[in-house]
Amino acid sequence: MAYNTLAGGMLTGKYLDNPAALDSTSREDAMKKIDNPRGRMDTRGWGGTLYRYRTDAAVSAMKEYSKIAKANKMTLTELSLRWCRQRSMVTTSLVGHSSMEQLKDSIKYFKQKDPLPESVMWEIDIVHMKNRIPIFSSNRVGKDWLGEGEIGESIP
Numbered sequence: 193m194a195y196n197t198l199a200g201g202m203l204t205g206k207y208l209d210n211p212a213a214l215d216s217t218s219r220e221d222a223m224k225k226i227d228n229p230r231g232r233m234d235t236r237g238w239g240g241t242l243y244r245y246r247t248d249a250a251v252s253a254m255k256e257y258s259k260i261a262k263a264n265k266m267t268l269t270e271l272s273l274r275w276c277r278q279r280s281m282v283t284t285s286l287v288g289h290s291s292m293e294q295l296k297d298s299i300k301y302f303k304q305k306d307p308l309p310e311s312v313m314w315e316i317d318i319v320h321m322k323n324r325i326p327i328f329s330s331n332r333v334g335k336d337w338l339g340e341g342e343i344g345e346s347i348p
Contacts, residue, residue: 194276194285198269199245200238201231201288205258205268208251214239215246231290249326256319264312273301274308275316 198204212233213225225234232238233246244250254268261271276285285302289295 194279194282196245197276197285197287198272199250199254200242201233202245202250202254203257203268203272204231205254206230207233207246208255208258212239212246214243232288247326249323253319253323253326257316260312260315260319264309269297270301271308271312271316273298274304275313277302277304278307278313 201207207230213222213229213235214233216222216225226236226239229235233242257271258268261268264271266274273285273287276282287298289298
């Protein structure tokens, strides 16, 4: 089963140009987003627990995936869900929707019979191979293990 196939909404592209609340550069901007959330990443609860999808490496990979999607005349969401559907070992995907419109789009992408071209699958693999585990990476690490900076996602 593919878990969280849209990475808490990150693979919809809605946070690429306008970061999640917790990644805002000002408290005022963060509070505006929390008061009017676009999705899970703009909430106090989920946003803080889903840092793994907002690491610099993960965002960089998502930007590259977005370019692949645009070059192939599809949305990042479509690319992501069609990729999941096409994986031979994935028999079901766990998706989270905030609206009926999102659910209808996902169903449309999962029902599409044509597979992604091998060239597109290869481009996706290349991005993945650059950083195989971006959800645990961080370029905000400190000098030591005494609480300065971060070492990937904190484990509760």
